[in-house]
Amino acid sequence: MRTDGPVVIATDFSQHSEQTVRWGVDAARTRHAAVLLVHSYRDPSEAAAWGWYPMVPDTQEYEQEMLTQLHAVRDEIRAREPGVPVEVRLMRGPVVPALRELSSQAQLLVLGAHGQGRRPGLGSISGQLVTYATCPVALVRTAHAAADAPVVVGVDGSRSSLVAARLAAQEAARRGRPLRVLHARPVPADPHGRGPAVDGTAHLSPDDPTHAAARAVADELHSAHPSVTVSLDLRDDDPVHALVEASREADLLVVGSRGLGAFRGLLLGAVSRDVVRAAHGVVLVVRDPD
Known part of the structure; x- marks a missing residue:
């Protein structure tokens, strides 16, 4: 297992993702590691090819919107934890292969246990990455514990x-x-x-x-x-x-x-x-x- 790579935090910008990011940044701080904040998306035209909507967003505009959100989260992290280096990466394509590739260079991969649907249990993406990632994987549900919790x-x-x-x-x-x-x-x-x-x-x-x-x-x-x-x-x-x-x-x-x-x-x-x-x-x- 690597000890010199970044802590990779995957975000989907959902409400649950906020505590996932916070937990991952705290983990990076205690490890004296950098944070790589990642969002992976599929081309809107591919996602909507068999949907109900004949019109799909412009890819460049959609990508710029995602980058804007990533940068906003990055800026919040830097303001809260100025000693933790933070970079962002926007990746286009299926989520699981992209994050699995990053896991080979990471010392920790941090994911929300479920995605935007916020259903209890384990999301399909989280479940696959627990199985196939090559570094330790942290799955975040609630992140609040008593001060003496072991x-x-x-x-x-x-x-x-x-x-x-x-x-x-x-x-x-x-x-x-x-x-x-x-x-x-x-x-x-x-x-x-x-x-x-x-x-x-x-x-x-x-x-x-x-x-x-x-x-x-x-x-x-x-x-x-x-x-x-x-x-x-x-x-x-x-x-x-x-x-x-x-x-x-x-x-x-x-x-x-x-x-x-x-x-x-x-x-x-x-x-x-x-x-x-x-x-x-x-x-x-x-x-x-x-």
Whole structure:
């Protein structure tokens, strides 16, 4: 993963996009990185070729309007964060390929979880870029968390989750936040209908292999970032449910793109896919460099 590229923020000028831009600029400031503010559009004549309107806007006028909006957002950022370098780029063509190409040079890609329709869930463009972008992708829904809210990272022992855990520790250090390392063990079916403990907490002996492995990860992260308070959260619960519930009170939820259950070559595992669709707040999806 690159650490010297810009933070690329995609905007569609929607109301939700304002908090996406704000979150992305804050991330760039803590990383001491530049911002590349991007809007990608399709030629109006292509978008309306099969529409109801026989008249389409002049392409040059339309492009100038988009540039004007980009420059206005850029100027707002520069006024609010004068120490963060900001450039803008207007790209013509399909959004996903354009942003995927930029992701190869970026250290972080920041997107709104949904677009102009503002429907709950995950937008189609965001969903594709979480899968195909080559750098970490932050999906912004709401961006407000309590002052003591932790960075939460899900770990399952996979290489992808360990990469995510190390990046989560870096984020916690940058943000001055505690770090919670969460491991959820799926609960096996009980023929008698008895579930886990009421609170879902896994009551494991320190000698249990699962406890020992998770503790080793937490200890490694604390050793690398001694200023960060690291806690371990072991649960008997469905991993998706545990992570989504944890995201309610998290400053940031970090997940790896693939878990232990993912087939080799699968770009986005089932747990990661379901978490990014249902999570609250901001989710950072981290891809294994390999």
